[in-house]
Amino acid sequence: MSDPTFQSNFHICIIGGGVVGLAGGILLRRQGFKVTVLERDATLQTVMRVLQEIGVFEKMLAKSIVPFSIILKAYSTGQVLHRQDLQEPADKYGAPLLTLHRADLRQVLYDEAIAQGVAIRHGIKIDVAGVDLAHGVLKLADTSETIQADLFVGADGGESVVRAALIGHKPKAIPHGKIVHRILIQEQDIIARPHLKYLVEKPNIIVWLGPECEAVTYGLDGVFNVAFTWPWSKDPKDIFWSAQSVDLDDFRAKLTSWEPDLREILSLGTSCLRWMFFEPVADDESTPWVDDAGKFCIVGDAAHRGLPYLGQGAAAGIESVSTLAQLLGKARNQDQVHEGLGIYQRLRKERTGHVIRATLRTGEIWQMADGPLQEDRDRRFLHETPTVGYPNPLADPFFQEWLWGFDATKTANDAWDAQQKARNS
Numbered sequence: 521m522s523d524p525t526f527q528s529n530f531h532i533c534i535i536g537g538g539v540v541g542l543a544g545g546i547l548l549r550r551q552g553f554k555v556t557v558l559e560r561d562a563t564l565q566t567v568m569r570v571l572q573e574i575g576v577f578e579k580m581l582a583k584s585i586v587p588f589s590i591i592l593k594a595y596s597t598g599q600v601l602h603r604q605d606l607q608e609p610a611d612k613y614g615a616p617l618l619t620l621h622r623a624d625l626r627q628v629l630y631d632e633a634i635a636q637g638v639a640i641r642h643g644i645k646i647d648v649a650g651v652d653l654a655h656g657v658l659k660l661a662d663t664s665e666t667i668q669a670d671l672f673v674g675a676d677g678g679e680s681v682v683r684a685a686l687i688g689h690k691p692k693a694i695p696h697g698k699i700v701h702r703i704l705i706q707e708q709d710i711i712a713r714p715h716l717k718y719l720v721e722k723p724n725i726i727v728w729l730g731p732e733c734e735a736v737t738y739g740l741d742g743v744f745n746v747a748f749t750w751p752w753s754k755d756p757k758d759i760f761w762s763a764q765s766v767d768l769d770d771f772r773a774k775l776t777s778w779e780p781d782l783r784e785i786l787s788l789g790t791s792c793l794r795w796m797f798f799e800p801v802a803d804d805e806s807t808p809w810v811d812d813a814g815k816f817c818i819v820g821d822a823a824h825r826g827l828p829y830l831g832q833g834a835a836a837g838i839e840s841v842s843t844l845a846q847l848l849g850k851a852r853n854q855d856q857v858h859e860g861l862g863i864y865q866r867l868r869k870e871r872t873g874h875v876i877r878a879t880l881r882t883g884e885i886w887q888m889a890d891g892p893l894q895e896d897r898d899r900r901f902l903h904e905t906p907t908v909g910y911p912n913p914l915a916d917p918f919f920q921e922w923l924w925g926f927d928a929t930k931t932a933n934d935a936w937d938a939q940q941k942a943r944n945s
């Protein structure tokens with residue numbers, strides 16, 4: 521039976537108010553659903569086309585830097601190996617590549633979600649025992665409250681309890697063998713040094729390709745972000761779960777062979793934090809993202825946590841939740857919700873699996889040990905015109921079109937229509 525008021529009577533509860541949960545709240549609200557977001561934090565402190573559709577793009581742009589290009593450099597000499605202009609892809613795909621604080625993006629999405637009528641409850645932490653698949657409800661341990669909804673969407677990040685409940689155990693965390701150090705520098709301190717001003721005045725994303733490591737720098741609304749991917753033990757006993765403070769002098773002492781400008785920027789930093797990277801898993805059919813009853817599903821890092829070498833984590837998550845919202849918006853009864861969840865799972869496992877594998881490959885290429893392979897990579901950067909298999913995948917015209925030219929809404933619509941047609945034929 522088809523019910524035109526179906527969405528307005530259907531309550532979706534999103535667990536996790538990160539970037540993906542909030543974007544999902546807005547997108548599902550726009551499809552007419554009643555939406556609640558549960559977030560464990562007490563307060564709330566690239567996919568640009570989707571953000572344009574959500575209507576937050578202009579607000580986000582005001583907080584963002586629009587880099588001119590992505591520059592790949594040799595770590596020790598600073599020689600420019602490849603410069604990728606970003607204006608042409610911005611024109612081609614209809615939106616620029618932006619750099620901005622995740623907290624700023626989250627705030628813009630939060631404000632919009634509230635404006636759209638999404639109910640957001642803070643200080644609600646769900647544990648795995650509270651995800652009651654058998655009864656299709658959430659139980660809060662602290663208050664004994666039971667939360668009812670027609671659908672629960674787990675957007676609770678890389679340590680997702682909804683994922684743990686769906687697969688029946690806590691996902692295994694395998695160290696990737698790398699960590700990231702982040703140092704934030706006030707841009708005014710860089711501008712005060714005339715020979716470094718160029719880094720801020722004409723913003724670019726710069727990646728220094730080092731042996732088993734890399735450094736990425738970009739501007740973030742008044743601060744300059746330096747992120748160093750660095751080797752780390754793969755031994756599970758060396759896992760750390762939350763950000764740790766690092767002695768910046770000790771870290772700088774390891775960089776004596778790096779380009780002087782980068783070292784000078786780091787001399788302006790006052791603190792450094794590090795995060796652990798875990799091996800991503802590209803799920804196959806055996807790992808459910810949706811439960812049998814069609815009452816629970818996962819999106820974002822909860823479903824497909826990757827690594828940041830292509831800057832795609834949040835982007836892939838927003839694409840996923842956009843696909844989910846589009847498909848659910850077509851449903852007119854519970855069976856069609858189930859059907860939409862199945863299509864969502866199939867489409868997004870396939871695409872995010874490719875993104876995860878391409879990201880891993882990019883890390884391997886950009887973080888090659890010094891030697892013949894690295895020399896051959898650098899020769900290709902310097903002398904070849906980007907084509908299939910070019911060592912900068914973002915400049916490989918085929919991969920770039922696939923990555924940046926993707927239309928989540930159209931893909932979801934086409935897949936839905938194809939399934940209806942196949943059933944009716």
Ligand SMILES: Cc1cc2nc3c(=O)[nH]c(=O)nc-3n(C[C@H](O)[C@H](O)[C@H](O)COP(=O)(O)OP(=O)(O)OC[C@H]3O[C@@H](n4cnc5c(N)ncnc54)[C@H](O)[C@@H]3O)c2cc1C
Binds near residue numbers: 541675678679795
């Ligand atoms: C160093 C680094 C650099 C990155 N760089 C980029 C980049 O350049 N571009 C990019 O696109 N991505 C990047 N990413 C990845 C990106 O940050 C993530 O993919 C993205 O934040 C995932 O969003 P999410 O909403 O799925 O999860 P999260 O951001 O992890 O949000 C999950 C939310 O759920 C809440 N939550 C968790 N558990 C519970 C629970 N049990 N109960 C209730 N609430 C809960 C959390 O408090 C949080 O608010 C980077 C990641 C790292 C670590």
